[in-house]
Amino acid sequence: MTVEEIYQLLVDEFGDQKITGVNLEAKDPWIEVGTDAIVEVAAFMKNDERLRFEHLNNLCGVDYYEPDSKNGAKFEHEPHVEVVYHLSSYSLRHSAVLKVKLPRWKNDQEGQLPEVLSVSGVWSIAEWHECEAFDLVGIQFVGHPNLQRILCPEDWVGHPLRKDYEFPLEYHGIRGK
């Protein structure tokens, strides 16, 4: 099934409110899903007979932001954070990309992580991937059974893959920079 057909199917099922956009020109065409709808859309995509996306290839966060004001004018994206879900189906041999767009900070207050529902109930591997996205990109996955840092130490401050992340000058007596 092509991404265009998948998109049509999802729009017919969930409506424009929950399936908020599509980009068919991209190398890997993607479908944009509303923040609150991701779990039901994910479950539908996994269980529907026509889709059967049983495999979650990759889940990661992307920070769209340009901290350098000189380059800011050239930066084409609105500052935001994305969660990207790469899915594929072994039985039907097709693949799709879902995206959820979030504000960089919840309520525009720096330090408050944006929230999205966790899909760990749909694909078990999402549990680890979401820990990583939380750890490195700083996204709060609501409903995750055990959301904690997975690659950085537990007491690490900040989320390194944020574009405005500043490297700490000191960690337990170890000098940085």
Add this chain to the structure above:
Amino acid sequence: MSLEVEDPRLVEFDVQTDEMLVNMGPQHPSTHGVLRLLLRTDGEIVHEVTPHIGYLHRCAEKIGENLSPPQWIPYTDRMDYLAGMNMNLGMSLAVEKLIDMEVPEKAMVLRVIIAELGRIASHLVAMGTYGLDLGTFSPFLWAFREREIILDLFEDVCGARLTYSYITVGGATHDLPSKTTIPPGLASLTRRNSNTTLSWIDAVTIFLDWLEPRIQEYHTLLTRNQIFIKRTATIGELHRTMAIDYGCTGPVLRGSGVDWDLRRDGEPIYTRMYEGYNWKIPVAPFEDAPPEVVLGDNWCRFYVRMCEVVEAIALIRQGIQRYPNADGPYRLPYKLNRKLPNDECYMETECPRGAMGFYFVGNGKAEPLRARAKSSCFCNLSVTALLSRGMLIADVPAIVGSLDVVMGEIDR
């Protein structure tokens, strides 16, 4: 936690004692690097395993956001340091997909030969260290003897023995050498003069002719060994649905009976490399398996790797036949400061340990906005907790070893 008392191995341990927390690692020899497993045990029985990772985290993704893709290639072979060539290939293909570059035929043939040699070297280490995990030392020495020759061959090609950075965006950094000295290990094993000079291709042919009959010896030594079978058969049984749900890929997935190999089922830019080659994809269950073996257990995962070595040898032989007549240069130029398009792509390739994915988001600059490496071992390791529950402590290394994890790749 309820234990199934019908299991004869557990009846003996049916007596409950106080639970104990035991750390296995992070420097335990059977955890394949700096992996820490926190075991909650009742006597010898493991109730729960929590893997703790991140000890080898080197911020590879953050570094990738600050470098142009060819500069990031040396970091990729430091991720999976046992299969550097395959990691280089995965990353190069992802960038080529992003910028619509199609490498010439010669580069493709060259990549197949090199990547499959890398696969053999990686699976040899997997076999040897798995033997170590289970308490046998000889296969390890044998495997490293063979691997040494592959490393020598790689050294002749690119000068490096572990971190190659050989396959690059657009092809490879050098052509295969037309003249080289025979690797010392190969010379002594095949009783040749150590000063023999020959083309690199011929050296590979001699090596493959020598290696192929050895596979049968490994089977005699390890695969069909009764002790080995007792330690691996029915242990760590991973069901098909679980393997898919936990995102397992590569030999772990095929050991659970899913017929899926990205070299055949992947994206066109990758599968066209393997077009016209005659080879098979080993998938469990195997007809020649010992009767104790069940689908998806340690033995199946191990055997998939051993069969893949045989198939890789077949692929290299066909690549060698094609190489002299392959058209085009071995490399297309790629400028270091070439701007990436405002686009994104995700590309998975079949590395020895599973599907290694690279995700690039371009932003009109030479450096990508996001460089993501999705690790195959990361997903494969996530089933450890599931497989080890209710097992004996001695089975935990057998399970982790059968997943063949490399911590450098998991932690990135």
